[in-house]
Structure formats: C-alpha cells, structure tokens
Amino acid sequence: MMKYIRNKKIKIKDDSLAGITVSLAMIPEVVAFAFVAQISPIVALFGAFVVGIISAIFGGRPGLISGAAGAVAVIFVNMIQEGHAKGLLFEQPVENMGYFYLLAAVVLMGIIQVLAGVFKLGKFVRLIPHPVMMGFVNGLAIVIFMAQLGMFKENSKDIFGQNKRKTKSKELVYKVENNEVKDIASNTVLFTINKGEVLNAQTNKKSFIIAENQVFDAATQKVVFNIGEDGFYSVKDSGVVKSTMQGSKLYTMIALVLLTMLIVWGLPKLTTKVPAALTAILIVTLIVVFTGIPAINVGDFIRDGGGAGLNGFDEISKKMNLSELWGNLPFNIDTLKFIAPYSFLAASVGLIETLMTMNLVDELTDSRGNGNKECVAQGAGNIVSGLFGGTGGCGMIGQTVININAGGRGRLSGVMMAVTLLIFILFADKYIEQVPIAALVGVMFMMVIETFAWSSFRIMNKIPKSDAVVLIIVSAVTVVFDLAIAVFVGVIISALVFAWENAKRIRARKRMKDDGTKVYEIWGPLFFGSIKAFNDKFDIKNDPNNVEIDFVESRISDHSGIEAIFNLVEKYQAAGKKITLKHLSEDCKILLYKASPVFSEVIEEDVDDPRYHLAANPEKFPKALSEYTF
Numbered sequence: 001m002m003k004y005i006r007n008k009k010i011k012i013k014d015d016s017l018a019g020i021t022v023s024l025a026m027i028p029e030v031v032a033f034a035f036v037a038q039i040s041p042i043v044a045l046f047g048a049f050v051v052g053i054i055s056a057i058f059g060g061r062p063g064l065i066s067g068a069a070g071a072v073a074v075i076f077v078n079m080i081q082e083g084h085a086k087g088l089l090f091e092q093p094v095e096n097m098g099y100f101y102l103l104a105a106v107v108l109m110g111i112i113q114v115l116a117g118v119f120k121l122g123k124f125v126r127l128i129p130h131p132v133m134m135g136f137v138n139g140l141a142i143v144i145f146m147a148q149l150g151m152f153k154e155n156s157k158d159i160f161g162q163n164k165r166k167t168k169s170k171e172l173v174y175k176v177e178n179n180e181v182k183d184i185a186s187n188t189v190l191f192t193i194n195k196g197e198v199l200n201a202q203t204n205k206k207s208f209i210i211a212e213n214q215v216f217d218a219a220t221q222k223v224v225f226n227i228g229e230d231g232f233y234s235v236k237d238s239g240v241v242k243s244t245m246q247g248s249k250l251y252t253m254i255a256l257v258l259l260t261m262l263i264v265w266g267l268p269k270l271t272t273k274v275p276a277a278l279t280a281i282l283i284v285t286l287i288v289v290f291t292g293i294p295a296i297n298v299g300d301f302i303r304d305g306g307g308a309g310l311n312g313f314d315e316i317s318k319k320m321n322l323s324e325l326w327g328n329l330p331f332n333i334d335t336l337k338f339i340a341p342y343s344f345l346a347a348s349v350g351l352i353e354t355l356m357t358m359n360l361v362d363e364l365t366d367s368r369g370n371g372n373k374e375c376v377a378q379g380a381g382n383i384v385s386g387l388f389g390g391t392g393g394c395g396m397i398g399q400t401v402i403n404i405n406a407g408g409r410g411r412l413s414g415v416m417m418a419v420t421l422l423i424f425i426l427f428a429d430k431y432i433e434q435v436p437i438a439a440l441v442g443v444m445f446m447m448v449i450e451t452f453a454w455s456s457f458r459i460m461n462k463i464p465k466s467d468a469v470v471l472i473i474v475s476a477v478t479v480v481f482d483l484a485i486a487v488f489v490g491v492i493i494s495a496l497v498f499a500w501e502n503a504k505r506i507r508a509r510k511r512m513k514d515d516g517t518k519v520y521e522i523w524g525p526l527f528f529g530s531i532k533a534f535n536d537k538f539d540i541k542n543d544p545n546n547v548e549i550d551f552v553e554s555r556i557s558d559h560s561g562i563e564a565i566f567n568l569v570e571k572y573q574a575a576g577k578k579i580t581l582k583h584l585s586e587d588c589k590i591l592l593y594k595a596s597p598v599f600s601e602v603i604e605e606d607v608d609d610p611r612y613h614l615a616a617n618p619e620k621f622p623k624a625l626s627e628y629t630f
Contacts, residue, residue, distance in 0.1 A: 014275075014406075015410050016416050017274065017275045017407070018402075019408060019412070019414065019416025019417040019418075020416060020417075020420050021281070021403075022065055022403045022417045024440065025444065026065075026399055026417065026421060027421070027424070027435075027440070030067060042425070043389060043391050044068040045068070045425055046385070046388075047391035048421060049390075049422045051067060051385050052065065052066050052381075052414060053381075053419070055378055056413075056417070057414075057415060058373075059374045059377035060122075060369045061362075061369030061370070061374050062413075062414075063361050063365060063404060063408055063409045064354070064358055065396055065399040065402075065413075066381065066414070067417075068391050069393050069395070072346050072349060072350050073392075075342055075345050075346045076391075079101060080098035081098060083097045083098030083100070084097055087328075100325070100326070101329070103325065103329070103389060104329055104339050104386070105392075106386030107382070107383050107386035108336075108339055108343035109343040109346045109347045109386075110382030110383035110385075110386060111383065112343060112379070113376075113379030114375070114379030115379075117376035117377075117378075117379060120372045121351075122372040122374065123372065128487060128491060129490070131471040131490070132470060132490035132491060132494060134456050135472070135490055136475075136483065137453050138453055138456060138475040139475040139476070139479050139486060140353075140451070140478060141448045141452040142475065142479050144447070144451070151253075151437055152244060152245055152253060153243060153245065154242065154249075156242065158211065158212075158214075159209070159212075160221045163241075165214075165237055166238040166240065167223050167226055169226040169228060169235060170234045172228075172232070173225060173231070173233060174191075174225075174231050174232040175230055176227070179193040181198065184231075189201050191207060191208070196209060196210045196211065197210070210227060214227070215227055215232055253295070253438050256284055256293075256436055256439060256442070257445065258442070259280075260280045260281070260441075260442025260446075261445055264277055275407060277446070281439045281440065284438065285434060285439060288434075299433030300437075301437050325387075349394070349483055350378060350382075350395075351375055352483055352487050353396075353397065353483050354375075354394045355371050355375075357395040357396070358371060361404060364404050365409060378394060378395070381393065401451050402447050405447075466493075469493070470493050474487070500529065502525050503533060506522070506533045507522070508537035508538075517547070517548055518543050518546070518547050519550060520538065520548070521550045521553065522549065522553065523554060525555050526551075526556045526565075527557035527560060528561075531561070534564055540571050540577075541575070546580075547572060547579045548582060552583040555585075565581065565588075569598075573598070581599075583606065583608070584610075589603055589609075
C-alpha cells in the first residue's frame with residue numbers, strides 16, 4: 001500500500017485540507033439551490049455526498065469535485081411543482097409527490113449518463129471549440145457571482161412571521177361582490193369578508209385571512225389564493241420574496257466578505273503550507289463567535305429558508321427504506337413520459353458541465369482525464385443518490401477550482417470532501433452552523449476571480465471576429481438561459497462559421513492541353529457548403545468536347561460533394577462531351593462505381609490517387625445514387 005502511495009505521489013495533507021475547504025464552500029450553494037427547487041436541504045446535501053464520493057472514487061478525473069449542482073437543480077423546479085399538483089389529483093392524494101417524481105427522474109438521468117459513457121459519447125467534448133470553452137468559463141463565473149449577490153438579501157416576512165411567498169394569479173376561483181365571496185357557477189354566497197377576515201357563511205368561523213392581496217388559510221397559514229378586483233384567484237408559487245439587507249447588517253456582511261477575500265489573497269504570499277480558503281473561513285468564524293458580531297451564519301441561513309437544518313441522521317436513516325421512498329410512485333408509462341424530458345435535459349447539462357470542468361482541470365494540472373469513465377461515474381452516482389432519496393448532481397466548476405487552488409489533485413480530495421460533508425450532516429452540525437455566510441461568500445468571490453478568463457479581454461482584438469462573437473454569445477446565453485443551450489449555440493455557430501470560411505476556399509485553375517483538352521485543377525475542400533461555388537467554375541456550354549477534372553489538390557468530404565460530381569458528369573455527358581475524372585480517393589470511386597457503370601469509363605485510375613476517407617461509410621451508403629440513369 002505504501003509503495004502504491006509513493007508511486008502515485010499522493011499528497012495526503014494537501015488533498016485532505018483541500019477536501020475540507022471544498023466541503024465548507026459546498027454547503028451554502030447546495031442548500032441555496034435546495035430552496036430554489038423547493039426540496040429539503042438534507043435531500044440536496046445527501047445527494048452531494050453520494051454523487052461526490054462515487055465520482056471521486058470511480059471517475060475519470062482526479063481532483064474534479066462533484067455535488068448537487070445548481071445547474072441540474074434548476075431544471076427540476078417546474079417538474080417538482082407539477083408533480084406536487086399531480087399527486088393531489090390521485091384517488092388517494094399524496095402530498096409532496098413532486099419529490100418522488102424527482103427521485104425517479106434522477107435515477108433515469110443517471111441511466112442516461114451511464115449509457116453515454118458506455119457508448120463513449122464523452123469523446124465529443126473534443127468538438128467544443130476553445131472560444132466556447134472560454135465563454136462557458138466566463139458565463140459560469142458570472143452566474144456564480146450573481147448567485148453570491150443573493151446572499152446580500154434577506155427573506156421578507158408575512159403577517160405570521162413566515163417567509164413571504166411570491167405568488168402569481170392564475171384562474172378565477174371565487175368572485176367577490178359587496179364583501180361576499182360567491183361561487184362562480186351558482187352565485188351562492190360561500191364566505192363573507194370582515195376587516196381582512198374571510199368567514200364561513202354558514203358557521204361564521206374564520207376560514208381565511210387577507211393580507212397584502214394574498215389570502216391565507218387560517219389553519220395552515222399558507223397562501224391559497226391571490227385577491228383581485230373581481231375575486232379570488234388560484235396561485236402559482238414563485239418563491240420567497242427577498243429584500244436587500246439594510247444598515248449595520250449589510251455593512252457587517254460586506255466587511256466580513258472583504259476580510260475573507262483579503263486573507264485568501266494575502267496568505268499564499270506568506271506561506272503555502274495551509275490552504276488559504278480554509279484558513280480564512282476559520283479565522284472569520286472565530287472572530288464572529290468570540291466577538292459576538294451579529295452576522296448571519298449557516299444555521300440561520302438554513303432555518304430562514306424553511307429547511308430542516310443539518311441535523312439529518314434520522315432523515316438519512318429513513319431514506320434507506322426503499323419501500324417507503326418508492327411506494328408512492330406510480331410505475332407506468334405516464335410517469336415515464338412526465339419525467340423523461342427533464343431527465344434527458346438534466347443528464348445533458350450535467351455531462352456538459354462535468355466534461356467542460358474536466359477540460360479546465362486538464363489545463364490547470366497539465367494532465368488528461370478520461371471523459372467516458374467520468375460519464376459512467378457521474379451516472380452511477382446519480383442512480384445511487386436517487387434510489388436512496390438524494391437529488392441529482394454533476395461536476396461543479398466553482399468547488400473544483402477551489403480544490404485545485406487549495407492543492408487538491410488526487411481522488412482523496414473528492415473523497416475527503418464527501419466524507420467531511422457527511423460528518424457535518426451527522427455529527428458536527430452545531431459547529432458548521434456557526435460558520436458565517438460572509439466567509440463562504442468571500443471564498444466564492446475569490447473563486448470567481450480565479451475562474452473568470454480575464455485574458456479574454458486582452459485577446460479580443462487578436463482573435464478572429466467570429467471567435468470573439470462566439471465567446472461573447474456563449475457567456476451571455478450561459479447567464480440568461482443555461483449551460484447546455486449556451487454550449488450547443490456556441491458549437492453550432494462555430495461549425496457554421498467554419499463551413500462558411502471553408503466554402504470560400506474552393507478554387508479551379510483552368511488550362512488547355514496541346515490536344516485541345518480543357519483541364520480544371522480543383523483546389524480546396526468540396527463539401528455541402530462549397531457545392532454552389534464549385535458548380536459555378538464550369539462552363540459546360542462553351543467547353544470543348546474533351547474535359548478533364550483533376551482533384552489532386554482537392555478533398556471530397558461528404559455525400560454532397562459526391563452528388564455534385566455525379567450531377568456534373570451527367571450534364572457533360574448530356575451535352576455530348578467526354579469528361580474524365582482524375583485523382584479521386586478510393587471511397588469516392590467506390591461510391592461512383594456503385595452509382596453507375598458509366599463511371600468505370602469516366603474515372604481514370606492512377607498510382608498517386610489520394611487515400612483519404614469520406615465522412616461516410618461506402619459500404620453503408622444509401623442507394624439513392626444508383627437510382628440515377630444516364
């Protein structure tokens with residue numbers, strides 16, 4: 001074992017301390033997105049542990065940190081809300097049904113990711129151009145920065161002292177006339193309104209309470225309707241109403257964030273023996289605890305968000321009971337149709353973010369990971385997490401950069417992150433709750449500064465304009481929409497620009513032989529984008545009876561190129577002229593021979609014919625060409 005450790009050059013201290021640092025930085029982000037997705041924080045933290053440890057042990061990129069990432073969590077928000085509504089429509093209504101749909105969706109997401117790894121789809125990350133990669137990094141850095149700005153806001157309270165909900169009106173449920181609430185169809189008076197209280201018309205008991213254009217259930221104290229000029233409307237919950245911190249609370253937050261950033265920036269200039277981020281978190285925590293500075297800590301953040309706190313041993317124990325978890329989920333085709341689109345999108349976003357983060361780690365560490373192995377590990381982590389009640393996850397670029405900057409390079413850093421996270425959840429919740437949110441925000445701000453590709457500003461005037469446009473578009477789309485859309489848009493734009501630029505490179509040098517034969521020497525790639533320019537080079541009507549087309553400096557790239565040659569030969573022969581094709585590759589000749597026996601007389605074989613391959617398999621080529629006749 002010790003020989004293995006020496007050979008692998010495992011840095012136990014660096015990896016261990018880096019893992020602990022990352023686990024501290026993981027908590028607020030995971031919990032914050034748990035609230036966005038309207039699930040318990042313990043579900044997200046448990047998912048971060050499972051996905052993190054499995055990907056760390058079995059993944060293809062040591063040093064990459066995985067967890068319950070916000071990019072995946074956001075995708076499931078609408079599904080969870082719709083799932084809650086579907087559960088209430090069952091013959092035996094089920095509360096919080098969206099959570100059980102979430103588990104099924106996470107398992108299906110994991111299966112899709114495993115299949116992506118098995119079929120080696122991870123290699124397609126190589127097709128992502130560098131400007132797209134830079135745009136992704138910049139966009140994600142901006143997203144993380146904006147998420148941290150949300151920490152400078154606090155939840156507004158309703159009349160009951162609970163977090164105030166932002167609700168949007170949907171359909172009219174009851175109409176209101178003269179302080180009477182009536183049924184829309186029968187016009188029967190159901191309730192009466194008296195000084196903000198809605199009383200049952202028959203029993204005169206208080207049923208609802210009206211405050212700030214919202215109607216609260218008197219028993220549950222939850223918003224059930226919005227009130228408009230003509231009546232009560234059903235509502236769609238859009239989250240908690242937040243307001244920016246004011247006064248000393250805001251100034252304290254800013255001061256602690258700046259202190260954390262100063263320590264993270266300055267400590268490496270004095271010593272590199274301890275990770276700066278972890279040291280900054282400890283110092284700021286001790287200052288707050290022993291001086292009594294009124295600062296919001298992790299415990300306050302979780303409790304104010306409506307979570308169950310980090311005291312999660314009992315909850316995790318319950319999640320090991322699979323029958324309790326999966327007993328409420330209907331296993332039928334309707335469930336599959338409902339979760340499949342969300343699972344596919346989450347799997348795509350998760351793999352794209354993971355593989356691009358892996359590329360970033362490759363650059364930072366001057367090494368290379370295994371994308372397909374990472375796909376399988378991510379999928380396996382999501383399957384296990386979903387089976388036992390956790391949410392889905394993927395590679396997290398922010399935490400990964402913190403890990404690399406703190407000296408974490410090996411699998412031990414990811415394992416230590418996950419194990420430390422579990423220890424915090426089970427046993428050390430009281431200690432982790434004391435960590436000020438400001439310290440974690442400061443660490444994340446420094447991570448954003450490290451992650452953002454500042455060199456992109458310097459090279460804007462030095463790279464092709466098309467690459468600069470792609471970089472800006474990908475950054476913007478990442479911020480406005482999501483990572484998957486941004487990468488797809490960037491790759492598509494880059495591919496179109498590449499095709500357009502290559503389409504303009506087709507050339508034809510024309511010369512006459514002594515015997516009167518006209519020779520066209522073709523230069524440049526012949527593919528779908530250059531077909532029109534290729535056809536414009538020929539003057540079939542005025543050419544002599546003998547024409548020779550030499551492809552020695554050209555390359556036929558696809559079916560469209562073959563089709564163009566086929567049509568050109570057909571036109572020359574229809575005009576009664578002899579045409580000869582020279583220097584075609586073996587694949588081109590096979591396809592043309594299959595199309596018609598006439599080509600055996602048109603194509604001239606030569607020992608110096610090129611040997612490149614087409615972007616198509618001649619053995620599996622469609623029979624469309626062979627249907628043509630001369």
